[in-house]
Structure formats: C-alpha cells, structure tokens
Amino acid sequence: ESQVKEIRAHLVEQQKCLEQQTEMRVQLLQDLQDFFRKKAEIETEYSRNLEKLAERFMAKTRSTKDHQQYKKDQNLLSPVNCWYLLLNQVRRESKDHATLSDIYLNNVIMRFMQISEDSTRMFKKSKEIAFQLHEDLMKVLNELYTVMKTYHMYHAESISAESKLKEAEKQEEKQIGRSGDPVFHIRLEERHQRRSSVKKIEKMKEKRQAKYSENKLKSIKARNEYLLTLEATNASVFKYYIHDLSDLIDCCDLGYHASLNRALRTYLSAEYNLETSRHEGLDIIENAVDNLEPRSDKQRFMEMYPAAFCPPMKFEFQSHMGDEVCQVSAQQPVQAELML
Amino acid sequence: ESQVKEIRAHLVEQQKCLEQQTEMRVQLLQDLQDFFRKKAEIETEYSRNLEKLAERFMAKTRSTKDHQQYKKDQNLLSPVNCWYLLLNQVRRESKDHATLSDIYLNNVIMRFMQISEDSTRMFKKSKEIAFQLHEDLMKVLNELYTVMKTYHMYHAESISAESKLKEAEKQEEKQIGRSGDPVFHIRLEERHQRRSSVKKIEKMKEKRQAKYSENKLKSIKARNEYLLTLEATNASVFKYYIHDLSDLIDCCDLGYHASLNRALRTYLSAEYNLETSRHEGLDIIENAVDNLEPRSDKQRFMEMYPAAFCPPMKFEFQSHMGDEVCQVSAQQPVQAELML
Numbered sequence: 001e002s003q004v005k006e007i008r009a010h011l012v013e014q015q016k017c018l019e020q021q022t023e024m025r026v027q028l029l030q031d032l033q034d035f036f037r038k039k040a041e042i043e044t045e046y047s048r049n050l051e052k053l054a055e056r057f058m059a060k061t062r063s064t065k066d067h068q069q070y071k072k073d074q075n076l077l078s079p080v081n082c083w084y085l086l087l088n089q090v091r092r093e094s095k096d097h098a099t100l101s102d103i104y105l106n107n108v109i110m111r112f113m114q115i116s117e118d119s120t121r122m123f124k125k126s127k128e129i130a131f132q133l134h135e136d137l138m139k140v141l142n143e144l145y146t147v148m149k150t151y152h153m154y155h156a157e158s159i160s161a162e163s164k165l166k167e168a169e170k171q172e173e174k175q176i177g178r179s180g181d182p183v184f185h186i187r188l189e190e191r192h193q194r195r196s197s198v199k200k201i202e203k204m205k206e207k208r209q210a211k212y213s214e215n216k217l218k219s220i221k222a223r224n225e226y227l228l229t230l231e232a233t234n235a236s237v238f239k240y241y242i243h244d245l246s247d248l249i250d251c252c253d254l255g256y257h258a259s260l261n262r263a264l265r266t267y268l269s270a271e272y273n274l275e276t277s278r279h280e281g282l283d284i285i286e287n288a289v290d291n292l293e294p295r296s297d298k299q300r301f302m303e304m305y306p307a308a309f310c311p312p313m314k315f316e317f318q319s320h321m322g323d324e325v326c327q328v329s330a331q332q333p334v335q336a337e338l339m340l
Numbered sequence: 341e342s343q344v345k346e347i348r349a350h351l352v353e354q355q356k357c358l359e360q361q362t363e364m365r366v367q368l369l370q371d372l373q374d375f376f377r378k379k380a381e382i383e384t385e386y387s388r389n390l391e392k393l394a395e396r397f398m399a400k401t402r403s404t405k406d407h408q409q410y411k412k413d414q415n416l417l418s419p420v421n422c423w424y425l426l427l428n429q430v431r432r433e434s435k436d437h438a439t440l441s442d443i444y445l446n447n448v449i450m451r452f453m454q455i456s457e458d459s460t461r462m463f464k465k466s467k468e469i470a471f472q473l474h475e476d477l478m479k480v481l482n483e484l485y486t487v488m489k490t491y492h493m494y495h496a497e498s499i500s501a502e503s504k505l506k507e508a509e510k511q512e513e514k515q516i517g518r519s520g521d522p523v524f525h526i527r528l529e530e531r532h533q534r535r536s537s538v539k540k541i542e543k544m545k546e547k548r549q550a551k552y553s554e555n556k557l558k559s560i561k562a563r564n565e566y567l568l569t570l571e572a573t574n575a576s577v578f579k580y581y582i583h584d585l586s587d588l589i590d591c592c593d594l595g596y597h598a599s600l601n602r603a604l605r606t607y608l609s610a611e612y613n614l615e616t617s618r619h620e621g622l623d624i625i626e627n628a629v630d631n632l633e634p635r636s637d638k639q640r641f642m643e644m645y646p647a648a649f650c651p652p653m654k655f656e657f658q659s660h661m662g663d664e665v666c667q668v669s670a671q672q673p674v675q676a677e678l679m680l
Contacts, residue, residue, distance in 0.1 A: 241651035311581035
C-alpha cells in the first residue's frame, strides 16, 4: 500500500536528517576547534611581540640612574613613574594573552573535541533505538495490511456465498412456480421426479444459507479485527510521530547544548578575566597620570642636586683691622647724609 | 673672594642640572614615541591576523545553507548563532586594535613629539632669563666687593691719619712741656724761635686733625655703604636662590606635566574605548550562550524538514466492495466473541 511505502520513506528520511544534523554539529565543532587553534596562535604571537617590546625598553631603562634610584627608594619623578607603569602594562597584557592562548588550547578546544565525540556517540545510540522503533512500527503496519486483506477476502467470500444463495432461492421459486401449474396432465413419474428435485433444491438452498451465514459472520469478525487494528495502528503511528520521534531527537541532543554552553562559558570567562586584568592595569596608569605633579617633581629634582640648589652662606661683614663697629653708624655728620 | 667664586660655580652647575633635566625629558619623550610606534606595529599585525581569521571562517560559512537561511530570516540554530557571534567578535577585536594603532600613530606620538619640542624651547627661554639673572647677581656681588675694598681703603687712610695726628699731638706736648720749663735762662731770641715752633706744631696738628676727621668720616660713610650693600646683596642672593631659581625651574616645566597628562589620557581613553567595545561584544556572545536552547532548536530542526517530520494522514478504513458498515459491529453472534 502506498501509504505504508510513504511512511517507510519518511523513516529513512528522518534518519538522514538526524545524520545530517550530527554531521553539521561535528563540522561546527571542527570549525570551532580550528578557529580557536588559529586564534591561540595569534594570541601567542601577540603576547610574544608585547613581551619583546617591554623587554627592549626595560633593558634600556634598567641601566639608567633613574632606575637605580627607583630600586633604592621607589621615589620617581612622576613622568618616569608613568613610563615604568606603561611598560608594566605591556608586560601584563603579554602575560594575559599568553594565558588566553593557553586556555584556548588546553581547555576550550578539548571541550569541543569531547562534545563532537559525544554527538557522534549519541547519534549512534539514537540510531539503534530508531531501528527498533521502526521495526515495531513496520510490524504494526504489516499486521494492518494482513487484517485488511483477511477482511476483504472474507467479505468477498461472503458476497459470493450470498449470490449463490440467491441463485438457489431463484431456482426454488422457479420450481415452486412450476408445481403451482395445473398438474393434472403431468405424469405421476414426472411428478415424483419434480418432488425430488424440489427437495434437492431446498437442501442446496439450506446448505448455501448455512455457508452464507458462516461467511457473513467470518466477514464481520474480520472487519471488526480490521477496524480495531486500524485504530491501534493509527495510535501507534501517532505515538511514533509525536513522542518517539521527539525522543529520538532528544537522544541526539542529549548534553549537546549544555556542554556547548560550558565550553563557551570557559572561553567567555577567560576573555572577561583578561579584560579585568587589563582594566586594573589601566587604572594603575590612570592613577599615576593623575599624580603627574610639577611641584613634587621640582622638589625631587632639587634634592637630587643639593650642592647646586642649596642657598649659600650669608655674606658676613668683613671688618678692617681693628674696626669694631659693624653696624650702620649714624653720628651727627653722617646722619644728614644718611637721611638723603 | 672665594664665596663669590663658589656662587659662580653654583650658577653654572644649576644650568647644567636644568640642561640635564631637559635632556632626560627629551630622551623619555623619544622613548615614548619609539614605544608607541612599535606598539602600533604590533597592534596592526594583531588586527590583520584577527581579520584574516574571521574572513577565513566567514568565507567558509557564507556558502553554507545555514548562512543563506540566516540572511533570509535571521532565525538560526542557537549554536550556529553563537558561532557567527564569535566570528563577529573577532572582527570587532580586529577593528578595535586597528583603531588603537591609528590613535597611537596619529595622536599620541604627535603629542609626545610636540611636548619634546616645547621642553627644548622652554629650556632655551629659561636659559636666557637665567643669563640675565646671573649677570644682575654678579653685578651685585662685584659691587659688594668694590664697596668693601673702598671701606678698607678709607679705613686704612683713617688709621694712618689718626696715627699722624697722634704724632703731632705728641710733638705739641713735648713743645708745651719745654715751654713749661723755667724760661729765665732762655734767650729772648731763642724764646721767639720757640714760640714760632709751637705755632707751627699747632698748625700742623690742626691740619692733621682736619685730615683725620675727613678720613674718619669717609671711612664711616664707606663702612655704612658697605654694610648697606652687604644687606642688599644678601637679600639679592636670597631672592635668587629662593624665588628666581624656582621660577627658572618652573619656566622649564611650563606645560610639561599638563601636556604629558593630556597625551597619556589620550592613550588611556583609546584603551578604555577598546575595552568597552570588547566587553559589549562579549556580552552579546554571553547572551547568545544563555540562549543555547535544545527545545527551540528541535522545533527549528523539524521545521527545516517538514516532509520528514510531519505526521502522516491517518489510515482510513478501506471498505470492501459495497460494504457500508465501517464500525465495529456487535450483533449477537459477534458480541460474545468481542466480549472476550
């Protein structure tokens, strides 16, 4: 029957869809792995370049007087402090991107690999379950076909028995019609012959009647069987399409979204951690920029060269031999001039 | 005078310190420029690598059925949605790091260059002012030396005049002592001679007295001049060391810290902007990860293949030729069996 063929085609199609879905998942997970492997490479290279950059300028400053001062008292000119923090920030970025690369390689990618394996395994599992479900469904459909055929056969037999019965009834009527004719001119022998013929017909009619009843009953029973099986089949098909098929998809999906969620959260958390670290470093620099202060730098600058910036001794009065006066004298003759 | 020599050495030393400070600033600003130029290169390379990475996978997905679906109705399977957002994030990171590099090259470095030029210019300006201040100070010190020498000279002259006066007084006393002698045995002529001698001595004494008074007054005036100049000089030196020198340093510093602050804030703001953009992108991905949902994906999966997943038509009762009964029949003979 074409409807059964159609369902059989459906079942094959469904398996194909699930297989295709799994293939797409495996492909997606492969892409994700390739993507993160390549991104890990980029992050590593970026990290190395930043490290080299920091190292180059660190080496340069390590030899300067300022740096030795820094080691000693941590009291730097404010712009130099900013400069050192900039180099520290590059170092921090370098480390953070190396960590990111590391998490990609040793955690995120591993997870995607695992999910891919799990997807394939779960698809196989669902395929096994589907095989059993499909077999059961086919058995039901075959059963339906069988009982329908049985019904049709019995019904055909019943019709045939009925028509034979009707034929017998017709013959009987004909015979009764003939015996209703004036029989006076019929020979006794012939009459006898007719009676036995009537009897024969009656017997045949009875037999056919019995046959018909039997076939009729068989046909009804077969039809009932068919109707009940039909109902059961529709229920089975419905159950398969509404529940089992959904369960099969669920079986393929088992853990897929949750694992993907965890893997992507690992990625996100690594990225957010990098961001937090980066932000902390920038805040430290911002604080140093806030503290760019000419006054304290001037103080420090003058302290660095005390000999040059210390005010000298006061000039003292150099008295000439024996002159004991060392204040402005305002005696009479001078006073007038001083007044001017 | 050694104290003046010392101050002169100080002034030279101060200029050296300011020059050295300016050289260190110029060097620091050169380092900052080199640093940001190199970092801009690193950021550009990183940006290009990320762009290539995104492009590679974008190209791959653009051709797939899912992507065409995406273009059509934006209704993607939730893991595919996450995947596309990951690629978008890489693109965003690529753009943001390119922007960062751009700001380094076209803004931050330019600012450092400008500050370096300004520092040199301000140092030259301060050198000119210092030259004038040093000349003035030297004039004051020379003046002090001159008035001190004058005082010493006049005081020496005063001492010499005093001793000459004293000598005259001694002679007069001697003469008066002689004239106090009994004069009876002295000749008139001799007496006359003596009188003229006393007069001479008196005249000389008067002259020397006048000379001494004059010199004494000159000496006092010179000493006063010296004392006043001494005070003024000390005030000038004090003013130079406490105010002028500070002003000279301020002149070199003019705008330095403020400009450095602005340049570094430009850098910080670029970094914070990158961070904000990055964070926004991550939040979008996080939202998509929150929406990883097996139920809606199953729905969408089944809608993608309606032919395979749509429940088929119900199996209808196929009546055999002319059989008009299509319900379970429960007439007497069958009923019993149905009961079973």
